[in-house]
Amino acid sequence: MKNSSTVNNRRAYLLALAAVLCWSTVASAFKLSLQFVSPLQLVTIAALVSTLLLGLVVTWHKEWRTLGVSWRKRCRLYMALGFCNPFLYYLVLFHAYDMLPAQQALSLNYTWGVLLALLSVPLLKQRVRRRDLFAALVCYGGVLVIASGGSLHGFQLDNLPGVGLALLSTLIWCCYWLLSTRIGGSPAVNLLLTFLCGLPWLALVILIRGDWQWPPLAGWMGAVYVGLFEMGIAFLLWQAALMACDNTARISNLIYLSPPLSLVLVALLVGEKIHPATVVGLVLILLGVGIQRGALRGLLGRMSWGGAMAPPDSTHK
Numbered sequence: 001m002k003n004s005s006t007v008n009n010r011r012a013y014l015l016a017l018a019a020v021l022c023w024s025t026v027a028s029a030f031k032l033s034l035q036f037v038s039p040l041q042l043v044t045i046a047a048l049v050s051t052l053l054l055g056l057v058v059t060w061h062k063e064w065r066t067l068g069v070s071w072r073k074r075c076r077l078y079m080a081l082g083f084c085n086p087f088l089y090y091l092v093l094f095h096a097y098d099m100l101p102a103q104q105a106l107s108l109n110y111t112w113g114v115l116l117a118l119l120s121v122p123l124l125k126q127r128v129r130r131r132d133l134f135a136a137l138v139c140y141g142g143v144l145v146i147a148s149g150g151s152l153h154g155f156q157l158d159n160l161p162g163v164g165l166a167l168l169s170t171l172i173w174c175c176y177w178l179l180s181t182r183i184g185g186s187p188a189v190n191l192l193l194t195f196l197c198g199l200p201w202l203a204l205v206i207l208i209r210g211d212w213q214w215p216p217l218a219g220w221m222g223a224v225y226v227g228l229f230e231m232g233i234a235f236l237l238w239q240a241a242l243m244a245c246d247n248t249a250r251i252s253n254l255i256y257l258s259p260p261l262s263l264v265l266v267a268l269l270v271g272e273k274i275h276p277a278t279v280v281g282l283v284l285i286l287l288g289v290g291i292q293r294g295a296l297r298g299l300l301g302r303m304s305w306g307g308a309m310a311p312p313d314s315t316h317k
Contacts, residue, residue, distance in 0.1 A: 015240050015241035016245075022230070027106040031270050041212070047227065051192065067192065078193045084179065092168050096169060105166050109166060115174050119175075136292075139285050141284050143163075
């Protein structure tokens with residue numbers, strides 16, 4: 001049993017590291033793809049690719065009957081989830097990436113963990129903790145550093161809409177996750193149903209705008225990559241890692257490798273010069289997330305009271 005557990009844990013770490021490596025590339029993929037396609041084109045093509053991939057996974061596991069049962073039980077909930085993700089979340093996120101340097105957009109996106117804890121107070125009737133409030137202060141202090149470029153006199157009005165969209169995307173993601181807590185069962189089935197419900201919204205926007213143009217080959221390649229690795233393969237790898245490991249906390253901590261790796265790839269692939277303010281702001285954001293998740297429990301344990309929901313271990317945003 002011990003040897004089997006060791007093998008499973010080793011397999012879980014490899015799967016989790018593979019997922020982290022996939023997620024570390026997507027910020028660069030977003031930014032490079034948006035040079036050739038619009039945010040709407042990117043999310044539409046990527047969502048279609050991911051839907052096809054998830055359909056193959058559901059077919060491989062022979063879960064179509066489960067999918068039908070799940071749809072009949074919770075069709076309205078799946079429609080709400082599909083509106084949030086992939087439609088609204090990725091559309092807003094890609095517009096943020098289109099307006100901001102990739103290093104800023106990816107850093108701001110990591111504030112969702114702290115926001116989720118704050119939203120759980122009014123929405124899930126959780127009890128507020130001082131630790132959560134302190135984490136929010138640290139986290140959004142990092143946002144201020146990034147938005148200002150390290151100087152309060154450095155605010156640029158042309159950057160504020162992008163910052164606002166990046167933060168709005170975290171709110172949408174939190175709403176999506178809070179809704180998804182009502183669903184159990186197969187993750188692949190649930191994600192396929194939400195994507196199937198999100199595609200009609202994308203089609204409606206395309207019809208209303210009426211300006212769809214056939215993307216160039218580079219745009220197709222980028223969108224297919226995003227659909228496969230950001231929305232599909234990485235999620236499946238992460239789920240497999242959590243199922244194989246006997247300690248999800250250890251696996252979930254690997255996600256902290258993604259932001260620094262993402263910055264390195266943004267510098268190498270996109271060619272952005274990483275601003276010191278981005279590094280400082282990202283450190284503050286991750287520190288805030290760590291405080292909220294109890295990484296500094298020994299230091300801040302006396303500051304807490306009541307219970308609150310921790311960010312999910314099975315998501316990366």
